[in-house]
Amino acid sequence: MSAAKILVAQGGGPTAVINQSLIGVVLEARRFPAVERIYGARHGVRGIVNEDFVDLTQETSHNLEMVAATPGSALGSTRDKPDLKYCHQIFEVLRAHEIGHFFYVGGNDSSDTVRIVSEEAARAGYPLRCIHIPKTIDNDLVCNDHTPGFPSAARFVAQAFAGANLDNAALPGVYVAVVMGRHAGFLTAASALGKKFLDDGPHLIYLPERDFSIDKFLADVKAANDRHGRCMVAVSEGIHDASGQPMLAKLAKDLEHDAHGNVQLSGSGALADLLCEEIKAKLGLKRVRGDTFGYLQRSFIGCVSDVDAREAREVGEKAVQFAMWGDCDGSVTIKRTGFYSADYELMPLTDVAGKTRVMEDEFISSGGTDVTDAFRMYLRPLLGSGMPDAYRLRPAPVAKVLNP
Amino acid sequence: MSAAKILVAQGGGPTAVINQSLIGVVLEARRFPAVERIYGARHGVRGIVNEDFVDLTQETSHNLEMVAATPGSALGSTRDKPDLKYCHQIFEVLRAHEIGHFFYVGGNDSSDTVRIVSEEAARAGYPLRCIHIPKTIDNDLVCNDHTPGFPSAARFVAQAFAGANLDNAALPGVYVAVVMGRHAGFLTAASALGKKFLDDGPHLIYLPERDFSIDKFLADVKAANDRHGRCMVAVSEGIHDASGQPMLAKLAKDLEHDAHGNVQLSGSGALADLLCEEIKAKLGLKRVRGDTFGYLQRSFIGCVSDVDAREAREVGEKAVQFAMWGDCDGSVTIKRTGFYSADYELMPLTDVAGKTRVMEDEFISSGGTDVTDAFRMYLRPLLGSGMPDAYRLRPAPVAKVLNP
Numbered sequence: 001m002s003a004a005k006i007l008v009a010q011g012g013g014p015t016a017v018i019n020q021s022l023i024g025v026v027l028e029a030r031r032f033p034a035v036e037r038i039y040g041a042r043h044g045v046r047g048i049v050n051e052d053f054v055d056l057t058q059e060t061s062h063n064l065e066m067v068a069a070t071p072g073s074a075l076g077s078t079r080d081k082p083d084l085k086y087c088h089q090i091f092e093v094l095r096a097h098e099i100g101h102f103f104y105v106g107g108n109d110s111s112d113t114v115r116i117v118s119e120e121a122a123r124a125g126y127p128l129r130c131i132h133i134p135k136t137i138d139n140d141l142v143c144n145d146h147t148p149g150f151p152s153a154a155r156f157v158a159q160a161f162a163g164a165n166l167d168n169a170a171l172p173g174v175y176v177a178v179v180m181g182r183h184a185g186f187l188t189a190a191s192a193l194g195k196k197f198l199d200d201g202p203h204l205i206y207l208p209e210r211d212f213s214i215d216k217f218l219a220d221v222k223a224a225n226d227r228h229g230r231c232m233v234a235v236s237e238g239i240h241d242a243s244g245q246p247m248l249a250k251l252a253k254d255l256e257h258d259a260h261g262n263v264q265l266s267g268s269g270a271l272a273d274l275l276c277e278e279i280k281a282k283l284g285l286k287r288v289r290g291d292t293f294g295y296l297q298r299s300f301i302g303c304v305s306d307v308d309a310r311e312a313r314e315v316g317e318k319a320v321q322f323a324m325w326g327d328c329d330g331s332v333t334i335k336r337t338g339f340y341s342a343d344y345e346l347m348p349l350t351d352v353a354g355k356t357r358v359m360e361d362e363f364i365s366s367g368g369t370d371v372t373d374a375f376r377m378y379l380r381p382l383l384g385s386g387m388p389d390a391y392r393l394r395p396a397p398v399a400k401v402l403n404p
Numbered sequence: 405m406s407a408a409k410i411l412v413a414q415g416g417g418p419t420a421v422i423n424q425s426l427i428g429v430v431l432e433a434r435r436f437p438a439v440e441r442i443y444g445a446r447h448g449v450r451g452i453v454n455e456d457f458v459d460l461t462q463e464t465s466h467n468l469e470m471v472a473a474t475p476g477s478a479l480g481s482t483r484d485k486p487d488l489k490y491c492h493q494i495f496e497v498l499r500a501h502e503i504g505h506f507f508y509v510g511g512n513d514s515s516d517t518v519r520i521v522s523e524e525a526a527r528a529g530y531p532l533r534c535i536h537i538p539k540t541i542d543n544d545l546v547c548n549d550h551t552p553g554f555p556s557a558a559r560f561v562a563q564a565f566a567g568a569n570l571d572n573a574a575l576p577g578v579y580v581a582v583v584m585g586r587h588a589g590f591l592t593a594a595s596a597l598g599k600k601f602l603d604d605g606p607h608l609i610y611l612p613e614r615d616f617s618i619d620k621f622l623a624d625v626k627a628a629n630d631r632h633g634r635c636m637v638a639v640s641e642g643i644h645d646a647s648g649q650p651m652l653a654k655l656a657k658d659l660e661h662d663a664h665g666n667v668q669l670s671g672s673g674a675l676a677d678l679l680c681e682e683i684k685a686k687l688g689l690k691r692v693r694g695d696t697f698g699y700l701q702r703s704f705i706g707c708v709s710d711v712d713a714r715e716a717r718e719v720g721e722k723a724v725q726f727a728m729w730g731d732c733d734g735s736v737t738i739k740r741t742g743f744y745s746a747d748y749e750l751m752p753l754t755d756v757a758g759k760t761r762v763m764e765d766e767f768i769s770s771g772g773t774d775v776t777d778a779f780r781m782y783l784r785p786l787l788g789s790g791m792p793d794a795y796r797l798r799p800a801p802v803a804k805v806l807n808p
Binding site: 039292400 | 574
């Protein structure tokens with residue numbers, strides 16, 4: 001066996017820049033004369049156990065660059081969460097194909113898969129370098145300042161709120177938008193970066209890091225609406241009550257109880273719709289609108305942070321360098337080294353695998369419904385260059401004639 | 405009374421480029437020495453009857469240019485649909501403020517308001533030029549090749565589907581997205597412009613111009629899913645059965661009937677969720693996801709067609725030129741004069757006001773679930789320059805070793 005073959009795969013939810021990491025691996029690996037073949041597994045770990053490989057050595061560098069700039073997972077992805085037996089199968093396929101280096105781009109679950117495969121190889125005495133390359137729009141990997149994919153998704157959320165704020169200012173009402181992020185509120189918090197003027201929305205932000213109370217929510221909405229004549233709310237899909245029960249389940253259950261019926265609520269617009277119903281019913285407000293950003297926030301084409309694209313490329317490139325020049329497995333992590341600059345470090349897989357980062361307390365306002373300036377300073381440089389900006393007419397009122 | 409004062413206002417739903425039309429009016433009017441004051445009414449016709457005016461003469465041209473590039477209605481908007489009495493009030497305020505020219509940027513309802521005000525002024529012998537400036541993301545104004553605002557919203561829908569298609573290809577399943585457009589399907593049809601490769605989604609498009617049958621829908625989805633291993637569907641919010649009943653009301657009623665309960669479904673994610681429930685229940689498919697593009701499709705900041713921005717500016721500018729050089733009221737319309745070029749014509753208000761355009765038959769495939777090449781040729785140049793593009797890895801399969 002030689003280290004002449006490398007394998008790369010992509011796992012979990014696609015992002016706007018995950019292909020940058022894939023192509024970073026491929027193009028960097030091509031620079032090493034010892035690398036004879038670069039394989040890609042179709043649809044993540046499932047493609048590995050099925051031996052569903054494509055030979056990326058047979059691609060033009062030009063097409064690879066075009067794929068790098070394309071969102072989504074070019075190799076396909078999977079939601080499979082391998083157990084020990086599954087990981088053993090992965091290892092057997094890697095051995096059968098004489099793979100010397102395994103690179104897996106993904107989030108928490110993917111890093112844990114890499115850890116187990118690495119341990120299997122070590123136990124079997126098979127020389128295999130296993131490197132995890134970070135990716136997740138949730139920004140919930142530990143040991144990382146942030147994770148590739150998050151900045152572009154955050155940019156989408158910020159731009160979406162900046163636009164929705166202008167729309168809501170023109171036709172005032174209550175606007176509730178549900179943002180992805182089951183345990184970590186980073187992406188929902190990014191909505192605050194769409195604000196420019198003091199009275200811009202979102203006026204309220206609800207994160208899974210804080211317990212949610214429907215009574216407090218309604219009081220907050222009423223107060224904001226009284227103050228601004230309108231109210232924009234950003235809500236994480238993962239909001240839950242003090243007992244940890246998700247609000248979607250709780251509100252749906254209440255509805256069931258009210259109706260003594262069998263309401264199905266697994267559709268993705270449900271949480272926003274239920275919160276809007278509560279506002280209409282309990283506060284008596286008329287123009288209440290709910291949006292669920294859904295897949296657009298992670299899949300929209302044409303909303304990429306250039307900082308994110310560059311870093312996603314670099315974590316792929318560094319992964320190969322760590323594997324080729326170093327002699328240990330690990331997870332590539334991003335460290336912040338300036339305002340703004342970043343560097344990369346290979347951390348032990350056990351430090352990263354299977355752990356979940358949530359928003360630090362210093363990023364959340366004491367009231368729990370806003371972010372702090374520390375968070376704004378943290379996120380702003382990641383959104384990249386060319387962020388759209390909103391301008392207003394300055395007031396110059398005209399005296400009334402008929403009813404002065 | 406002199407023609408020294410002009411008034412401009414914005415009505416209906418905001419768009420990405422409606423401020424271009426507003427600023428087109430203001431900057432062009434400034435070029436005429438006879439124009440002493442340029443007023444803007446806050447929140448459309450409601451601002452007129454309330455004499456809620458701002459003096460736009462007192463704005464820097466630089467800030468006006470920045471506002472032009474900002475989405476939303478900078479003056480604020482309204483959903484008020486004036487009746488005859490309301491229009492009479494508008495006229496009385498215009499007379500009291502000695503307004504000589506009235507410009508109203510809006511859709512069907514707004515053009516009808518302009519028509520009535522114009523007739524009131526004529527009856528009273530008051531010299532007033534009334535010009536309607538077109539705007540609507542629905543593209544449903546007659547006499548126009550297309551309407552400002554539609555191209556940018558169409559671009560958003562096309563980009564959203566292009567991205568969602570990449571996401572869905574990576575993690576296959578059924579994806580249903582609901583797009584705005586109650587009577588006209590143009591915006592939903594724009595989803596087809598996100599396709600590049602033959603097997604890209606959307607694989608099915610449902611327009612309000614064709615009757616919707618849930619049985620045929622389910623059969624279509626099954627066939628597409630069998631063929632592609634996944635299925636992407638674009639659905640207009642206005643789909644209805646053969647009797648004209650909206651599908652949202654029909655499906656919600658069915659659910660109520662099943663559950664003997666009191667299901668509330670006025671939230672905006674309901675139609676997508678209900679269609680997904682049908683697919684899961686009747687076809688037994690597992691990964692079924694629904695998105696509702698909601699306000700993002702008309703308010704997202706940072707997704708503008710440069711063609712749309714230019715034309716929106718020009719209809720504002722032309723409105724002033726028609727008013728100053730011509731001697732009749734009317735509605736500014738867009739005519740296509742090349743592939744691609746456009747010119748503007750002032751049409752009688754009665755030709756445009758209160759009429760609704762729907763998609764022409766030549767734009768809809770014979771099967772009713774796709775668009776024609778004629779539609780693609782129609783829409784493509786309107787989307788503007790710099791449309792994002794998607795690239796794929798080319799297949800180069802690797803021989804299996806363990807299970808050849």
